Amino acid sequence: MKVIVADQFSPAGLEEMKSNGIDVIYDANLNGESLKNALAEIKPQALIVRSTKVEKVHIDACSDLKLIVRAGAGYDTIDFEYAAS
Numbered sequence: 001m002k003v004i005v006a007d008q009f010s011p012a013g014l015e016e017m018k019s020n021g022i023d024v025i026y027d028a029n030l031n032g033e034s035l036k037n038a039l040a041e042i043k044p045q046a047l048i049v050r051s052t053k054v055e056k057v058h059i060d061a062c063s064d065l066k067l068i069v070r071a072g073a074g075y076d077t078i079d080f081e082y083a084a085s
Contacts, residue, residue, distance in 0.1 A: 002064075004038060006030035007050035009071060036061045054078045 002023045005014065009026065017024050030038050031052050039047070039062035046067040047054065054068055056079050068078055 001046065002042065002044040003046040003048060004030070004042060004044045005048045006035055006038070007048070007052045007071070009048065009050070013071075039065065049077060051077055054083070056082045059083055 001021075003017065003025070005024060005026045006028070007030075008028050014024055014026055025038070025042055025044065027038065035052065035054075036058050039058055043062055043064045045064055046069065047058075047065060048069045048071055050071050054077060059065060059068075059079065059082060068083055070078060
């Protein structure tokens with residue numbers, strides 16, 4: 001499984017994912033256009049964010065994307081309605 005982590009994230013959490021065989025691409029500076037481009041190029045199955053906004057354009061950029069995780073409370077930074085459709 002390929003995962004993009006596009007926000008600040010615990011180094012221990014990153015290592016835990018890697019030790020479980022997950023291909024982790026970590027870039028806390030991804031957002032907007034750079035996030036869209038990374039999703040289109042890398043084609044991850046999962047995206048982890050904290051405060052980074054995930055909009056329709058990001059979701060559409062990667063047909064392989066199956067899971068969007070917000071590492072925090074709530075989901076107000078994710079276009080939940082579009083992601084659920």
